Amino acid sequence: MRPHKSSVPGSAPDGHLAPRPGRPRIVYSRDGTTGPANAQFEPARLMIVEDDYLIASEMEGALRDAGFEVVGIAESAEQAVELASAHGPLLAIMDIRLSGGRDGADAAIDLFSLHGIRCVFATAHHTAETRKRAKPANPLAWLAKPYTMQALLVVVRNAVQDVRASNET
Secondary structure (H helix, E strand, O other): OOOOOOOOOOEOOOOOEOOOOOOOOOOOOOOHHHOOOOOOOOOOEEEEEOOOHHHHHHHHHHHHHOOOEEEEEEOEHHHHHHHHHHHOOOEEEEOOOOEOOOOHHHHHHHHHHHHOOEEEEEEOOOOHHHHHHHHHHOOOEEEEOOOOHHHHHHHHHHHHHHHHHHHHO
8 A cells, every 4th residue: 555645735745734945834833821731722702893894804804813703793782782692702892883873882881781791992982981981891991993903902812811810710
């Protein structure tokens, strides 16, 4: 019996990709910030509450690429509560201005009081009055627009760690 030859160009006879001369080899490693190395990694389930389609799509792509599970995108406070009821996310990323008659502060308060879901506000509307209105939602962070996707990921990772740590105690 002859060894199986891979049909993938540049692969070794055992099917693994062989490094090409002159090209750096990409090595993926686990981020040690999520817990001990032997712990089972479970991606955090997140929801996005944002009525701007382009911003929501960019956020969703960045979060998924970073290893988070995005359970859905809501455009209004009512959709946010429905989505949370159906999918039970760990965390919501929330804008203040939303479609419909209610805003992100209202949605965040509903998510927290009905489901215990906390949020990160990612918004251009972060005045003292808005923060005061949103305080009963016990938000984890405020990220001012415009922001980079890298800044969003840092804030979300920290918020996920905070929620997971508080759930362990």
